Amino acid sequence: MNLLLQGVAGTLILIGSLFLFLGALGVYRFPDVYNRLQAGTKSTTLGALSLILGVGLAEPAWLPKALVLMLFILLTNPVSSHAIGRASYKSGYPLWEGSIVDHCQEHDACKGGGEA
Amino acid sequence: MTLLNLLETLLVIGMLGAALFVVRTRDLLAAVVVTAIISLVAAILFYVLQAPDVAITEAAIDAGLTTAIFLVALRKTERYEK
Amino acid sequence: MIPGWLWILAYTLIGLGVLLGLLRAFLGPKTPDRLVAVDALVTITMGLMVLLGLWYRRGIYLDIALIYGALGFIATLAIARYLEGGL
Numbered sequence: 001m002n003l004l005l006q007g008v009a010g011t012l013i014l015i016g017s018l019f020l021f022l023g024a025l026g027v028y029r030f031p032d033v034y035n036r037l038q039a040g041t042k043s044t045t046l047g048a049l050s051l052i053l054g055v056g057l058a059e060p061a062w063l064p065k066a067l068v069l070m071l072f073i074l075l076t077n078p079v080s081s082h083a084i085g086r087a088s089y090k091s092g093y094p095l096w097e098g099s100i101v102d103h104c105q106e107h108d109a110c111k112g113g114g115e116a
Numbered sequence: 117m118t119l120l121n122l123l124e125t126l127l128v129i130g131m132l133g134a135a136l137f138v139v140r141t142r143d144l145l146a147a148v149v150v151t152a153i154i155s156l157v158a159a160i161l162f163y164v165l166q167a168p169d170v171a172i173t174e175a176a177i178d179a180g181l182t183t184a185i186f187l188v189a190l191r192k193t194e195r196y197e198k
Numbered sequence: 199m200i201p202g203w204l205w206i207l208a209y210t211l212i213g214l215g216v217l218l219g220l221l222r223a224f225l226g227p228k229t230p231d232r233l234v235a236v237d238a239l240v241t242i243t244m245g246l247m248v249l250l251g252l253w254y255r256r257g258i259y260l261d262i263a264l265i266y267g268a269l270g271f272i273a274t275l276a277i278a279r280y281l282e283g284g285l
Contacts, residue, residue, distance in 0.1 A: 010200050013249070017208040017215075020242050024215035027238050028222045033230040036222075040238035051245045055252045058200060065260045066248075072264060073244070076271045080237055083278035088230035091281045119206060123213050130220045137224055145280065149232045152273055153223055156236075156243055159266060163247060163259065171262050180269035187280050 009058035016051025019043050032096040033088050041081035048073050124164060131157040142197045148186045155179045205253070212246050233277055240270035 026039020049070050056066030095102060134153045141147050155178035162171040219242060223235035244263045251259030 006199065010204050013200065013208055014204060016245060017211040017249075020245055021211040021215040021218075023238055024218040024242060027235055028218040033228075033234055036231065036234045040234045041241075044238050044241040048241050048245045052248050055248050058252060059255075059257075062257055062260060065257070065264075069244075069248070069260060069264055069267075072267060073241070076267065077241065080271055080274045080278070083275050084230065084233055084237065087278040087281040088233075090283065091230070093228060093230055119209050123209060123216075126213055126217060130216070133220070133224060143229065145277075146229050146232055149229060149236055149277060150223060152236050152270070153220065153239065156239060156266075156270075159262070160243060160246065163250065163262060166254070168256075168258050168262055172265055175262065175266040175269055179266065180272050183273040184276050187276050191280065 005057055005060075009054045012050050012054030012057065016047045016049070016054060019047030019050065021047075023047060031098070033093055034085065034095065034099075037081055037085055041077055045073060045077045120164070124161065127157045127160055143195065144190055144197060145195055148183060148190065151186070152179060152183060155182070200252075208249060212242065212249070215242050216246075229281065233274065233281075237270075237274050240267065240274070243270075 020043075023039050023043035026043060027036050030036045030039060052066050052069050052073070056063040089104060131154055134150050134157070137150050138147045138154075141150075155174065158178065159171050159174045162168075162174055216239065219235050219239040223232050223239070226232045226235060244267050247263040247266065248260060251257070251263070
C-alpha cells in the first residue's frame with residue numbers, strides 16, 4: 001500500500017514538472033501575448049496542481065496544507081490570466097497576423113485607453 | 117557540483133541579467149515588471165540557504181509592497197525615462 | 199521514497215522552464231509579454247518551492263509558497279490595472 005502511494009506520488013511529480021516545462025516552452029515560443037497566455041496559465045496551473053498533489057501524497061502529514069495550496073492556485077490563476085488579457089487588449093496590443101477573428105471589437109466595453 | 121548548485125547558478129545569472137536590464141531600459145513599467153524577477157530569485161535563494169523566515173519577509177515586502185509603491189509613484193509621474 | 203533519477207528529471211525540467219521564462223521576460227517586445235512571463239514564473243516558483251520542501255523534509259516551506267503565491271497574485275493584478283489605465 002505504501003509502495004503504491006509512493007509510486008503514484010512519483011508519477012504525479014513527474015507529470016507536474018513536465019507540464020511546468022511545457023508551459024514555459026509555450027511562453028517562449030508562441031507569437032503574441034494572447035497565445036502566450038494560454039500556455040502561461042492553463043498548462044502551468046495543471047502542472048503546479050499535479051506537482052503539489054504528488055508532494056502531498058508522498059508525505060501524507062502535509063496533505064491538508066497541500067490541498068489548501070491547490071485550492072488557492074485553482075482560484076487565483078484564472079483571475080490573473082483574465083486580468084492580463086483584458087489589460088493587454090485595452091492597452092492596444094495588436095493581434096498576431098495569423099489570428100482570424102476578434103469578437104471583442106464589436107462591444108463598447110472593450111474600448112480603453114493606455115498603451116502597451 | 118550537484119544539480120541543485122547548477123540550478124542556483126542559473127538563478128544567480130538570471131538575477132544579474134534582470135538587474136542589468138532594469139538599469140539599462142528606458143521603459144520604467146518594464147523595469148517594475150522585471151524587478152519582480154529579482155525578488156523571486158532572492159526568495160528562492162534564501163529558501164535554499166535554509167532561512168524560511170527571511171524568505172517570508174522577502175516575499176511579503178519585495179513582491180507585494182515594492183511593486184505597489186513603484187506603480188503609485190509611476191502613476192504620479194511619467195512612464196518613460198527621458 | 200522517491201527514486202533518485204526522478205529528482206534529477208524533475209529538477210532538470212523545472213530548471214529548463216525557469217530558463218525559458220527568464221528569456222521571454224528579457225526579450226519580450228512589450229510589457230504584457232513580460233507580465234505573462236513573470237506570472238508563469240511565479241507559478242513555476244511555487245512548484246519548485248513545494249518540491250524543495252519535500253527534498254529538505256521541512257513542512258514550513260509550504261507556507262512560504264502560499265505567501266509568495268498570494269503576493270505575486272496581488273502584484274500581477276496591480277500591474278494589469280496600471281496597464282489598463284486604472285489604479
